[in-house]
Amino acid sequence: MSLVACQRDARLRALDCVALSWSPLDDGRYAVILDDTVLYPEGGGQPADHGRINGVAVVDVQRGQSGVVHTVLGPGAPGPVRVELDWARRFDHMQQHSAQHLLTALAADHLDRPTVAFHLGEETCTIDLLGPPLDEAARARLEDLANAEIRSARPLRVREVDAQTYDRLPVRSRGLPEGHTGPIRLVEIEGLDLNTCGGTHVAHTGELQVVALLRVEALKGGSRLHYLAGDRVRRRLAEALQREAALTALLTAPPDTHADGWPACWPMPRPTPRPARPPSESWPRCWAPLWPPAPAGPATCTARALIWASCRPSPTPP
């Protein structure tokens, strides 16, 4: 299937084109087929764009048999239309998708962990890597490598090649849609990576701003890397700081002591006497987690502190 305008120019935010049809759907929404579009249809792991057609909200875009189908929330008519892109949502997708290409290349080249799958989620993104699970040192190294490449601002380029040229090029991932014919679209991170891809990408790695590798989840035969790029990192940091401030107020203790556990981080006196017998009907319900007494440790102690905090108005335990 031929490329649409947003695949030829990922920075294009609006386009005058022609609505070939504008048809009602059973669910009250409408399906609009255009002769071209700046809205990326879901595919290759990248979610669909949102935007507007003649001011009517577009909530989904998919490739269909007869062209790219835009699901919109209101009626309209075939003819000339103005299509506008929700640029903030698209740029976020471009950052997450380009970060995936970068992390995949670095994990393969430096850690010998080829990528077998990835997912660009609404909240976080994941890459599934083959091989022994990444340990903390490998996770930190990969994060350092990715952010060093961001500082070097390597250009990303999109081009199309014919099948003969494609066969000669050192393309890392050779995944093509079933039955693909015609030119093959490649995305290159200069000097680092060359991949088949239909998605939209940032202009250079500097536009990723920052990449954070949140955690590694062990999988059978590999590991799942959870990551964020760009503004998502700033938003996650803001949420974490809010939680930190709330915990600081709750524990009346500075952040660097939050994980110290009971009693160092908690000014309330240790509940005495400690529960001497199992919880009963007469006990405040919040005391139940304190029985049986668990071995002391930072997590246990912090949990106890939070439980105790929620119990403060409760009567002294029996």
Ligand SMILES: [Zn+2]
């Ligand atoms: Zn891609």
